[in-house]
Amino acid sequence: MIHILGENNSLFNQFIAEIRDEVVQKDSLRFRRNLERVGEIFAYEISKQLEFKTEDVTTPLGVAKVPTLAQQPVLATILRAGLPLHQGLLNYFDQGENCFISAYRKYDEGGEFHIEFEYISSPSVEDKIVILSDPMLATGASMEIGYRALLEKGTPKHVHMVSVIASQEGVDYLKKHMPQNNYTLWIGAIDQEMTPKSYIVPGLGDAGDLAYGVKMDSKKKTHNR
Template identity: 55%
Template sequence: MIIHNLETENSILNQFISEIRDQVIQKDTMRFRKNIERIGEVLGYELSKTLEYTKKTVQTPLGVKEIFQPEKALVLCSILRAGLPLHQGLLNYFDTAENAFISAYRDHSDNSDDFEVVVNYLASPSLANKILLLADPMLATGKTLENTINAMKSHGEPKQIHIISVIGSRKGVEYIEDVFPKNTHLWIAAIDEELNSKGYIIPGLGDSGDLSYGIKL
């Protein structure tokens, strides 16, 4: 796996990450969602540098200009519900991409720290010979991404996969390295070193879905 960890260089991304981590600022749910969206835009811009480009001719009112434009055979897939603001940020830049959505949640059936990731909804176009962008803001254990890609296999084999995450754990990153193809790219804004007993990233930021859309039962 090719890992692009954007926290290794200082940029405006630091400000957005600081605000989504801050327990006071993150209480403003609209601001939290907007910051996730802006992080998606930054990650999408960096990702765009690795795509294939084709020279095309554009007719302006005063002449003709040749411009290289990116490959458009993209499918953008978000993991509900936490992935929606990140999805919007990416869609702001990859506005011609096809879209897919998948639901995945942690099932603590016996109220213990152990959980199973359950996938029970998928809406996706064909992935055959396309570039798949998988958006999941919190890469904790990596099991959600594993179950997601397994569920999508029936929709064809993409020619390349890009995973886009906001914050991940070191353990989660190492886990998906063994699950995904070697040429998979991971675009991530920060990697934290620890997971707690419940599988949450430390220091992380909490539950991204709850912070975006409210606490669930």
């Protein structure tokens, strides 16, 4: 199941426009806040797919029966670019547990790269709902590696994958490599092109650099995500 929020006219698209805009991007604080706001909207939409239970809530005048979440999700993200988006999700799922995954593009001498997984800091995800976020879904490899890393901590009940901008290639990759009955993909917008270095076009650029500043490349040409 794939949900593309940008296909419907809403305030969501205003935030996407600002996230893409190279002029607005010069304000890193606003860029981070827009990613956070987008994360909040994703959280609201995902919540409609979750299980609820009815609770009795005592007010000063009586008792109200209110539907509340039956289970809080585990919120997982891929460092470092995913942090603002993760914060937006956490603002709404504020009682959820948290998971952080370190993965990056490791380049060889010829300029080719593969996604390298380093570590995961996570609670058990056994039989839990997981929301895995990464602002850009380019090749799809980072999201798949994030999912595989989660399996070290148990077997999730279901995984909701969240990206602000995706390439069609990345979406097709996940369709091919992910178990079809255990994930839902949530996308802001899908772009059709990628550069030879696997940057989405028109995309928005490097989300990590725009949020937290340009990183210095090491002599081994490793680029943190």
